[in-house]
Amino acid sequence: MGIAERKIRQKEEFRTSILEAAWLQVLNDGWQSLSIRKIADAIEYSIPVIYNHFENKEAILLEFTKEGFQKLADTLLAVKSRYSAPSEQLEAMAHAYWDFAFEHKEYYQLMFGLGIPACEMVNQIAEMKLMTSVMISTIQEAIASSNNTETNYFLKYHTYLSILHGLVSIEMIQKVGKPDPEKKMILQDAISGFIKSLVIN
Numbered sequence: 001m002g003i004a005e006r007k008i009r010q011k012e013e014f015r016t017s018i019l020e021a022a023w024l025q026v027l028n029d030g031w032q033s034l035s036i037r038k039i040a041d042a043i044e045y046s047i048p049v050i051y052n053h054f055e056n057k058e059a060i061l062l063e064f065t066k067e068g069f070q071k072l073a074d075t076l077l078a079v080k081s082r083y084s085a086p087s088e089q090l091e092a093m094a095h096a097y098w099d100f101a102f103e104h105k106e107y108y109q110l111m112f113g114l115g116i117p118a119c120e121m122v123n124q125i126a127e128m129k130l131m132t133s134v135m136i137s138t139i140q141e142a143i144a145s146s147n148n149t150e151t152n153y154f155l156k157y158h159t160y161l162s163i164l165h166g167l168v169s170i171e172m173i174q175k176v177g178k179p180d181p182e183k184k185m186i187l188q189d190a191i192s193g194f195i196k197s198l199v200i201n
Contacts, residue, residue, distance in 0.1 A: 068107030069127035086142035094191040101168040
């Protein structure tokens with residue numbers, strides 16, 4: 001391995017160690033506790049060294065945001081591939097979204113900490129755009145096979161996401177830890193109504 005390759009590898013390894021230390025902080029103390037100083041102390045390097053790899057704390061948070069949306073997109077794609085009918089895909093994706101939110105609560109809270117992301121943010125973050133495109137394409141497929149092919153797919157996408165994010169947020173605020181299985185009945189009822197209106201209208 002040449003000198004240049006070794007430097008690149010060392011830089012990547014150090015960057016990884018920064019993210020690992022940051023993630024450990026988050027797991028132990030929450031997102032609000034994250035700081036460059038604490039990361040520097042954890043990996044026993046000076047603060048300026050951290051800034052050589054990340055411009056600020058927000059840059060580190062952005063990395064985790066991208067990672068979270070990529071994980072969610074992969075989850076939705078995997079679930080979608082198990083079904084052929086768009087209505088079944090939407091239902092399965094809704095349950096997968098719910099499970100992801102509570103199994104990866106730290107990611108979810110960062111990804112949606114300020115509510116549903118604006119369109120401008122979606123267009124700027126490729127991982128977020130992938131997640132939304134999985135939902136939108138499935139809704140478009142459901143509309144195409146429905147009795148009303150003129151339905152506004154973008155409106156329906158926002159309705160779908162609002163149902164999912166709204167129910168998850170309510171449950172996260174009300175209770176610490178994993179939700180009661182019965183809570184999924186509310187999700188199922190809401191999504192069943194959504195799918196019915198999408199397919200029958």
